[in-house]
Amino acid sequence: MEFMEIIKGRRSVRRFKDEKIPREHLLKILEAGIWAPSGSNIQPWEFILVTQEPTIEKIKLISPGLFGNPAALIICCINKKRAEKGGRLGENTALMDVSMAAQNMMLMAYSLGIGSCPIVSFNKTALKELLNIPEDVEPVLIISLGYPEFWPKPPKRRPLEEVVHVEEYGKPLEG
Amino acid sequence: MKNTESLLKDEHFKLLSFLITSARGCVNEPVLYGPLRLVDAAARLIDIMKKEGKVTPEIEELQKLIEEKKDLVMYDEEGFINFLDELSKRLGEIIKKVD
Numbered sequence A: 001m002e003f004m005e006i007i008k009g010r011r012s013v014r015r016f017k018d019e020k021i022p023r024e025h026l027l028k029i030l031e032a033g034i035w036a037p038s039g040s041n042i043q044p045w046e047f048i049l050v051t052q053e054p055t056i057e058k059i060k061l062i063s064p065g066l067f068g069n070p071a072a073l074i075i076c077c078i079n080k081k082r083a084e085k086g087g088r089l090g091e092n093t094a095l096m097d098v099s100m101a102a103q104n105m106m107l108m109a110y111s112l113g114i115g116s117c118p119i120v121s122f123n124k125t126a127l128k129e130l131l132n133i134p135e136d137v138e139p140v141l142i143i144s145l146g147y148p149e150f151w152p153k154p155p156k157r158r159p160l161e162e163v164v165h166v167e168e169y170g171k172p173l174e175g
Numbered sequence B: 001m002k003n004t005e006s007l008l009k010d011e012h013f014k015l016l017s018f019l020i021t022s023a024r025g026c027v028n029e030p031v032l033y034g035p036l037r038l039v040d041a042a043a044r045l046i047d048i049m050k051k052e053g054k055v056t057p058e059i060e061e062l063q064k065l066i067e068e069k070k071d072l073v074m075y076d077e078e079g080f081i082n083f084l085d086e087l088s089k090r091l092g093e094i095i096k097k098v099d
Helices: A003-009 A023-034 A053-061 A080-111 A124-130 B004-009 B011-028 B033-051 B057-069 B077-097
Strands: A045-050 A072-079 A115-119 A137-146
Touching (some): A023 A045, A045 A080, B004 B011, B033 B057
Antiparallel strands (some): A045 A072, A072 A137
């Protein structure tokens, strides 16, 4: 699959088939995550892989933005002690690092025919309690994974001409 | 008193969890996520009503409309608001019919 095809093909999937994801594919997805760029090479991330149905059901109870019946969840967290090494920028950089890791994982998932959805609408306090996440580790994103019932149509993108500024802000991309 | 195991499968408890966590989420989320959570809760409530034999075809249509249109919030704000109007209109029609 062409790389641009993977980037453009990935969609946020919210309806999944009742089908397990092989462990080796889950590990491949996680491996893609740890190869993301990281500011000062701090690698502030921690990932919690959840595949047990009862636990997924409990997480669904406290996650209004989690739709469908995913086969697995990856809870992307920031290790705040590690992030502190990044100084005053540490918190922001950590969030960017984890975001890039999440994108790597979602693209890898798509390349394996697995749908994903990034979710920020979940209750952090309840999730920390539920999964015994320590105080200095902050869950920031849930990625749901599963085989899609269908691939949703892509929403419109703001065109390059609108979002790209050439050489200085306000000078549009032409031709 | 129910035990924890059965509580997790209880549809009312699921709705209760959804409402509480949505309330907290709405503090920080985009404004239109409030209406989204409410109509999502409405669809979940209709599921419960179905199991209790309280759903008319018209109410079932409301749920179908919610499932079809709630995602508009992600990419078509105006369309999402129109959908809420449509939903309200249909609800009004249902209530009007009641003796």
